[in-house]
Amino acid sequence: MTPTLWGRIQTRIFLIGVVGSIWTLIITPVVPLSAPLSTKYQGTFSVLGVVLVVGLVWELVWHFFQQFRWEKDWPALFALAQGVPEGIAAWLIVRSGVVPGKPQVTLMAFLVSFVTVWLVTWIFVTGPIRVAFPRWRFFGGRFF
Amino acid sequence: MNNLEPRMVNETIITPGMEPPVEPEQPTGAAGDLTDELLHADFWSDDLVARAGIPVVDVPLVSVGGGMGSFVLCDWLRIAGVPTSEIKVLSATETPWETYQYLASSSQVPEHERLRSDSVSCPDNIWGYPSYAFREAFGERSLSKIIAPLWNVFTEPIFTDYFTPRSGQVFKGVRREADRIGWWSMVEHGQVRMVRKRDRGGYFTILTPPSGTTPTKRVAYRSNWVQIAVGYPGLRYLPDLQEYRQRHRDYAHVVNAYEPHTHIYEELLLRPGTVVVRGSGIVASRILQRLIDDRDHHGAQTTINHLFRHYIREPHGPNIWMRRPGGNGWAYQGFNWPKGSWGGQLKFRLERSEGEDRKHLLEIMGGTTTPKRKLWRHQLARGKREGWYREYIGEVTSVEPGPHDTVVTKINTSGGVLELPASFIIDATGLEADIKQHRVLADLLEHSGAGRNPLGKLDVERNFEIRGARSGTSKMYAVGSSTLGGYYAVVDSFLGLSYSGLQIADDLANQGFCKRIGSWSSVRNWWLWSFHRELPGRR
Numbered sequence A: 001m002t003p004t005l006w007g008r009i010q011t012r013i014f015l016i017g018v019v020g021s022i023w024t025l026i027i028t029p030v031v032p033l034s035a036p037l038s039t040k041y042q043g044t045f046s047v048l049g050v051v052l053v054v055g056l057v058w059e060l061v062w063h064f065f066q067q068f069r070w071e072k073d074w075p076a077l078f079a080l081a082q083g084v085p086e087g088i089a090a091w092l093i094v095r096s097g098v099v100p101g102k103p104q105v106t107l108m109a110f111l112v113s114f115v116t117v118w119l120v121t122w123i124f125v126t127g128p129i130r131v132a133f134p135r136w137r138f139f140g141g142r143f144f
Numbered sequence B: 001m002n003n004l005e006p007r008m009v010n011e012t013i014i015t016p017g018m019e020p021p022v023e024p025e026q027p028t029g030a031a032g033d034l035t036d037e038l039l040h041a042d043f044w045s046d047d048l049v050a051r052a053g054i055p056v057v058d059v060p061l062v063s064v065g066g067g068m069g070s071f072v073l074c075d076w077l078r079i080a081g082v083p084t085s086e087i088k089v090l091s092a093t094e095t096p097w098e099t100y101q102y103l104a105s106s107s108q109v110p111e112h113e114r115l116r117s118d119s120v121s122c123p124d125n126i127w128g129y130p131s132y133a134f135r136e137a138f139g140e141r142s143l144s145k146i147i148a149p150l151w152n153v154f155t156e157p158i159f160t161d162y163f164t165p166r167s168g169q170v171f172k173g174v175r176r177e178a179d180r181i182g183w184w185s186m187v188e189h190g191q192v193r194m195v196r197k198r199d200r201g202g203y204f205t206i207l208t209p210p211s212g213t214t215p216t217k218r219v220a221y222r223s224n225w226v227q228i229a230v231g232y233p234g235l236r237y238l239p240d241l242q243e244y245r246q247r248h249r250d251y252a253h254v255v256n257a258y259e260p261h262t263h264i265y266e267e268l269l270l271r272p273g274t275v276v277v278r279g280s281g282i283v284a285s286r287i288l289q290r291l292i293d294d295r296d297h298h299g300a301q302t303t304i305n306h307l308f309r310h311y312i313r314e315p316h317g318p319n320i321w322m323r324r325p326g327g328n329g330w331a332y333q334g335f336n337w338p339k340g341s342w343g344g345q346l347k348f349r350l351e352r353s354e355g356e357d358r359k360h361l362l363e364i365m366g367g368t369t370t371p372k373r374k375l376w377r378h379q380l381a382r383g384k385r386e387g388w389y390r391e392y393i394g395e396v397t398s399v400e401p402g403p404h405d406t407v408v409t410k411i412n413t414s415g416g417v418l419e420l421p422a423s424f425i426i427d428a429t430g431l432e433a434d435i436k437q438h439r440v441l442a443d444l445l446e447h448s449g450a451g452r453n454p455l456g457k458l459d460v461e462r463n464f465e466i467r468g469a470r471s472g473t474s475k476m477y478a479v480g481s482s483t484l485g486g487y488y489a490v491v492d493s494f495l496g497l498s499y500s501g502l503q504i505a506d507d508l509a510n511q512g513f514c515k516r517i518g519s520w521s522s523v524r525n526w527w528l529w530s531f532h533r534e535l536p537g538r539r
Helices: A004-030 A038-067 A076-081 A083-096 A109-126 A128-132 B036-040 B047-052 B068-079 B098-106 B132-138 B142-154 B167-181 B239-248 B262-270 B284-296 B347-354 B355-365 B374-386 B441-445 B493-509 B519-530
Strands: B054-057 B061-065 B087-091 B185-190 B193-196 B201-208 B219-225 B224-227 B254-258 B274-278 B302-307 B316-319 B322-324 B391-393 B394-401 B406-413 B416-422 B424-427 B475-478
Touching: A004 A038, A004 A109, A038 A083, A038 A109, A038 B167, A038 B262, A076 A083, A076 A109, A076 B142, A083 A109, A083 B061, A109 A128, A128 B098, A128 B519, B036 B475, B047 B054, B061 B068, B061 B193, B061 B201, B061 B219, B068 B087, B068 B167, B068 B493, B087 B374, B098 B167, B132 B142, B167 B416, B201 B224, B224 B441, B239 B254, B239 B394, B262 B284, B262 B424, B274 B406, B274 B416, B284 B302, B284 B374, B302 B416, B347 B355, B374 B391, B391 B406, B406 B424
Parallel strands: B054 B219, B061 B087, B061 B224, B087 B185, B224 B475, B254 B424, B274 B302, B274 B424, B302 B391
Antiparallel strands: B193 B201, B201 B219, B316 B322, B394 B406, B406 B416
């Protein structure tokens, strides 16, 4: 991938907001959480919201690191591995109680939700996204 | 030994389908040939062409070249719904990959060897998905061979070298896609002589079909749009090697890596010899690998003297944000341009630059580079240790015949003048000829208002329209290496051809020639591609 900063932001919003949401709609019923379905959805979508909003800040960090690369690219492995610090940060934020609605999410529920969303969006961005958006790769990950 | 003389005319290496640069033809006076009036007029009227007796074929779009550049644009346009009857590809080659295959094969990349091209740069698939790595994996039967390419693209370039496709895989894919889109029915064979503006808008493209295949010597194609995709305007020899070849009429001991030169490898298998390799780019790497593979696997006793003009000792660049890896003489880069210039931040930066700024940026990003492949680094390190690979740094002052069938290269080094006798010299510098060496491009510069960009090549807009060549509302586009120096760096690559094809297809859509490929159409067409469904609109 060869993202620009604006492309990173647009791609993040699309991946988490659209692909992540669809996946979360599907996966939530099987997320290991002893709670009514509505509570489970509140929890998983809160996690998704955190990944999206905090992710916009993360993109600034990743883009800064990208500047040290001669190729000005972002290898697929980096895109996958950035999930580790992002996941830890998201869990700490969810746990801290600052998320509106104070969602009830166990560590296991968080892991299932976050890890699968991360994997699905990563797989999508490494290939299938180009099928739906053939110009995306030539414009730094921008849709507009 | 092979006599390679016929393949070299003046300073240019002749590739398949390329006409040698020749003096302007004189009109024969026969019906159906060019007349003095036509040759000298910048604008042609229908009447002028009719008076010359040249038959006219009307078609909306003409693509001149018939190689990969033509193919990729046609792929985009066919997917955008253009029927084959609306496109004519004027080509001197039999297949779109013929010239590419010739150059790759000469420079020691046969079909089973890997190109220097990214996994997602697919001329046979506008989406780059599934990538070549995926397709290679799915074509294998053993688990380790299935996993290897996938693991490669997953970990590249951090833990593994970049995955690159085998050249044979690329050609096979293009043939398959050519069949699917109805490519063969769009092609007309022959040599394109010129493209001239029509006085009432549009263009005339003059084709000289193979002798005896048409009633007249020339056929004119009258079109609204023209794409110029003629590939390299020509490949040149280093001036000192050119001078040696011409003075001593020795075309066997001093060769260019882009011309067939297997006689050298065959000779070196028969008896020990010394080879001087000049150049420090991808082609030099490939030549070195071939020479060393022959040592390792076929018992050759070759000594290699590698001559560097500029020796790169360390990472280099203007500042910490623009520092290219380098060492052991080489500037290291995965592909011919940094990936960020394909579609990332370097691409946008170049698009915003003009004149000298653009030239400067291109100089920083471009230049002679080679991928940092483990195999090559290990081979050269071993050669240095064992004494059969030696590096020399300096400027060549002369190349002269030496005793015992050798050629002596004299170089100025920091330690004085050095003489390097060798059995053979291989020029792997890949010098490109001026665009005027190509007859069609020369004619465009002279008669159609086309100009040169800061690197002296054909000046094109961001959407690859040739500046100054508009005719009424009709447009002429150009793609490929002859446009290097414009707003897009990566013109001489599969990915660059995909990008230029997209830009032209979108511009044509804006002019009403085809539909703009939106998401729905893209997904639907990808589905058709996946099942190898022939596209509609074929004759």
